[in-house]
Amino acid sequence: MGPHPAVAAIRLAVRRALHDILTAHTPPDSILPGPNIPNESAPLVLVACSGGADSMALASALAFEAPKLGLRAGGVTVDHGLQPGSDLRADEVVLRLTELGLAPVESIAVAVGREGGPEAAARDARYGALDAAAERHGATAVLLGHTRDDQAETVLLGLARGSGIRSLSGMAAVSGRPGAPDRYRRPFLQLDRQTARKACMVQSLPVWDDPHNADPAYTRSRLRHEGLPALEKALGKGVVEALARTAQLSRDDADALDTWARQAEASVRDTAGLLECAKLYALPPAVRRRILRSAAIEAGAPAGSLFARHIEEVDRLITGWRGQGAINLPGRVVAQRQGGRLVIRQG
Ligand SMILES: Nc1ncnc2c1ncn2[C@@H]1O[C@H](COP(=O)(O)OP(=O)(O)OP(=O)(O)O)[C@@H](O)[C@H]1O
Structure with missing residues (x-):
């Protein structure tokens, strides 16, 4: 048996x-x-x-x-x-x-x-x-x-x-x-x-x-x-299985967007490596937000404490009326617009 x-x-x-x-x-x-x-x-x-x-x-x-x-x-x-x-x-x-x-x-x-x-x-x-x-x-x-x-x-x-x-x-x-x-x-x-x-x-x-x-x-x-x-x-009982399937489908989509964002990142930085707002603005929001997130992590923001709402706030520096001011992120990282550039660094 x-x-x-x-x-x-x-x-x-x-x-x-x-x-x-x-x-x-x-x-x-x-x-x-x-x-x-x-x-x-x-x-x-x-x-x-x-x-x-x-x-x-x-x-x-x-x-x-x-x-x-x-x-x-x-x-x-x-x-x-x-x-x-x-x-x-x-x-x-x-x-x-x-x-x-x-x-x-x-x-x-x-x-x-x-x-x-x-x-x-x-x-x-x-x-x-x-x-x-x-x-x-x-x-x-x-x-x-x-x-x-x-x-x-x-x-x-x-x-x-x-x-x-x-x-x-x-x-x-x-x-x-x-x-x-x-x-x-x-x-x-x-x-x-x-x-x-x-x-x-x-x-x-x-x-x-x-x-x-x-x-x-x-x-x-x-x-x-x-x-x-x-x-x-x-x-119905199939909810757990369906949610696990959603996870897999979302993972495939997220991986594709991450690849796109990595490829796009070089094209939105100027010769000094700063992010250019106009070029970021022209990207699809999902790609732009990924670039902002990786820039924040690179500046020292802990990935686990960096939530979608933080990135949306930074994104508004590029897309919103309120393009001035500083956004404080976890890990004492600050995002700030300086003219046509977005600077994300330790505050
Ligand atoms: N105290 C611990 N020591 C070592 N590994 C741990 C510990 N707690 C969690 N893990 C690991 O993380 C997994 C997920 O843990 P979590 O507590 O989130 O889930 P769980 O469903 O309660 O798992 P488990 O029945 O094994 O406790 C565990 O199955 C185990 O592999």
Whole structure:
């Protein structure tokens, strides 16, 4: 008898992701077909595990699939220190990952700041710790347990904020940082949360329910427990899948616009590298706003705190009556019109 369908589904998703990682990081003729015993120099794939159902399911599938492809599998859990006893929870996750056969496994305590609100601050601290762990262990990739339901929530949050299509495109299956552009992999992005939960249940994997996920003080939690069920009631069960599809379509459109904006950028800068307002004005708004956004980030504005409304304000310096004055952006960046030029720099 084969594995339970939920277990088969999570393993298949992880196997696909591992194949992609191998293809991206190993010359094709060095991939050995079939089972292989990983040695110490084999590529290492880490799972980022909170101890919740999604990432525990991911860890179990990684532990099962990685050795078959000659890969090493390890795990990292991040202790945000936001609740009493969070260190004990982290120790327990380390134990569970070790029991699954993962090595190396570590828990990292982080200090969560306040920039951008509690959820964004915890996320920034977490990714900082995961990046550091990946580098310390020389890991080829880090797997994250985001599911199709998380993707649908992300799209809805973007819609509610009035964001552009980049935000509506949600999370990418593959993403990273400068220097490691494909470090993060999300094998469960096409899988629903129920499947991950079921896979944990049938494998008797104990899971930890993050109290933040049920805390109505958090926007995402309200959306998960009230917003999405209400939408499904009104519009039918296919809403989550449809929103995830919107994410994919938006991603393709956003990528095309980004390419267009990159190509157009050189043509709107003068010989000193300053942005020329008249040339910006002549561009389609979506392309112009992308150029403004990348200029603001280049000047030091943190991408995560730079919202559509900020860029619209800068855009009005070019298109509106109020072409004078200075616009303050996050990261102490200031945008100002100087004659026919737009200057975006540290204030
Ligand atoms: N404390 C943590 N330590 C390590 N990785 C984490 C931690 N919190 C989240 N992650 C990673 O980010 C993913 C998404 O987390 P998030 O809390 O947004 O979603 P979730 O659906 O509650 O996931 P989970 O059921 O795994 O907790 C997780 O699946 C995991 O891979």
